[in-house]
Amino acid sequence: MAMNDLEARQHGRLTRRQFLKASAITGLGGMILAACGASGSTGGAPPAATSAPAAAPTAAPAAAAPTAPPAAGGGAASMDQLVTAAKGEGTLSTIALPHDWLNYGETIDTFKTKYGLQVNELDPNAGSGDEVNAIKANKDNKGPQAPDVIDVGFSFGPSSKTDGLLQPYKVATWDTIPAEVKDADGYWYGDYYGVLSFAVNKDAVKNVPQDWADLLKPDYKGQVALAGDPRTSNQAILTVYAAALANGGSLDDAKPGLDFFAKLNEAGNLVPVIGKQATLVGETPILITWDYLALGYRDALKDNPPVEVVVPKSGVLAGVYVQAISAFAPHPNAAKLWMEYLYSDDGQLIWLKGYGHPIRYNDLAKNNKIPADLAAKLPAAELYAKAAFPKVEQQDAAKKVITEGWDSIVKVNYPK
Numbered sequence: 001m002a003m004n005d006l007e008a009r010q011h012g013r014l015t016r017r018q019f020l021k022a023s024a025i026t027g028l029g030g031m032i033l034a035a036c037g038a039s040g041s042t043g044g045a046p047p048a049a050t051s052a053p054a055a056a057p058t059a060a061p062a063a064a065a066p067t068a069p070p071a072a073g074g075g076a077a078s079m080d081q082l083v084t085a086a087k088g089e090g091t092l093s094t095i096a097l098p099h100d101w102l103n104y105g106e107t108i109d110t111f112k113t114k115y116g117l118q119v120n121e122l123d124p125n126a127g128s129g130d131e132v133n134a135i136k137a138n139k140d141n142k143g144p145q146a147p148d149v150i151d152v153g154f155s156f157g158p159s160s161k162t163d164g165l166l167q168p169y170k171v172a173t174w175d176t177i178p179a180e181v182k183d184a185d186g187y188w189y190g191d192y193y194g195v196l197s198f199a200v201n202k203d204a205v206k207n208v209p210q211d212w213a214d215l216l217k218p219d220y221k222g223q224v225a226l227a228g229d230p231r232t233s234n235q236a237i238l239t240v241y242a243a244a245l246a247n248g249g250s251l252d253d254a255k256p257g258l259d260f261f262a263k264l265n266e267a268g269n270l271v272p273v274i275g276k277q278a279t280l281v282g283e284t285p286i287l288i289t290w291d292y293l294a295l296g297y298r299d300a301l302k303d304n305p306p307v308e309v310v311v312p313k314s315g316v317l318a319g320v321y322v323q324a325i326s327a328f329a330p331h332p333n334a335a336k337l338w339m340e341y342l343y344s345d346d347g348q349l350i351w352l353k354g355y356g357h358p359i360r361y362n363d364l365a366k367n368n369k370i371p372a373d374l375a376a377k378l379p380a381a382e383l384y385a386k387a388a389f390p391k392v393e394q395q396d397a398a399k400k401v402i403t404e405g406w407d408s409i410v411k412v413n414y415p416k
Contacts, residue, residue, distance in 0.1 A: 227274065
């Protein structure tokens with residue numbers, strides 16, 4: 001997927017609905033998870049937090065006084081209190097959650113059934129920037145236009161905390177969320193992610209590559225494509241970043257990724273075409289793309305041709321979205337209950353059914369919580385245990401190195 005879809009979505013310029021429509025052109029009603037966006041910051045310190053019992057219900061916050069972060073691991077009694085308080089509020093207001101994005105339709109329906117709350121679904125077509133702006137525009141509004149919760153690109157979490165727009169909360173399963181993708185004080189927390197993978201047309205490629213180094217073999221001459229232009233596409237930039245991790249680089253050193261793609265080009269293996277589902281069938285039988293997109297292509301093609309999705313043995317790079325509760329949520333207890341549901345085993349598995357790996361995936365796999373029929377559709381769990389989660393500032397630094405160095409080091413031009 002080229003920059004005009006992926007990169008715009010990350011920066012809040014492309015909505016989930018617009019991406020889904022764009023994806024449908026290539027036969028995919030899938031989703032986009034990569035998170036490297038940026039949000040305008042107006043400054044301001046994050047609201048102060050005070051101690052509170054686990055999952056304790058609270059009154060609706062005043063304009064700049066968010067509820068306090070409960071300790072992780074709330075017990076049954078505190079959850080019962082939270083459910084009672086949420087039912088007293090009666091409603092949860094969400095935003096930017098199309099039902100065909102990551103199985104959110106099932107998530108919303110099961111939440112309503114389980115707890116008896118109404119869900120007020122604000123603008124399902126909104127992007128991350130729109131979600132943040134909705135909080136800003138409704139600071140003093142406790143009516144139906146004010147969102148309680150948001151689901152945004154990675155960089156929007158830290159920037160929204162800085163702007164004082166979020167309130168902290170730690171779900172009962174807090175300790176199973178990787179530290180790299182959550183705010184230590186509970187203001188925002190990763191919810192789901194994807195990793196870079198190889199989608200391989202098995203009719204055209206008899207020996208399926210299993211790692212980045214394999215792509216350099218002469219067997220794959222004229223067969224390998226990126227899903228965007230690394231000078232402009234976030235997905236392609238992160239692909240080069242992932243290759244760096246597999247070739248002596250690190251989260252703080254992306255240049256080996258450029259060196260790798262220079263070698264791939266010199267070998268004649270890299271095709272200067274923006275890869276997608278249609279080219280996977282023809283001119284680019286090996287496409288490097290997000291795993292959830294690759295799995296969607298595989299299912300859409302229905303073995304015509306058969307497609308194998310490979311998460312490489314090294315250089316596994318993750319792109320993340322995050323959840324947060326508005327500091328001005330009209331229904332703070334319903335918002336907390338929503339988070340408890342999303343981060344429960346049931347909530348996480350609903351996301352996984354849509355091929356987005358839930359943030360607690362490794363914990364679910366370790367404890368045998370993933371149904372066998374679902375696990376059979378996915379790459380091996382142990383490969384995801386290796387996933388690296390870069391910080392926003394690391395991604396920004398890598399982007400600068402890659403976009404500025406592509407022309408001089410790799411020397412591959414892509415058509416506009």
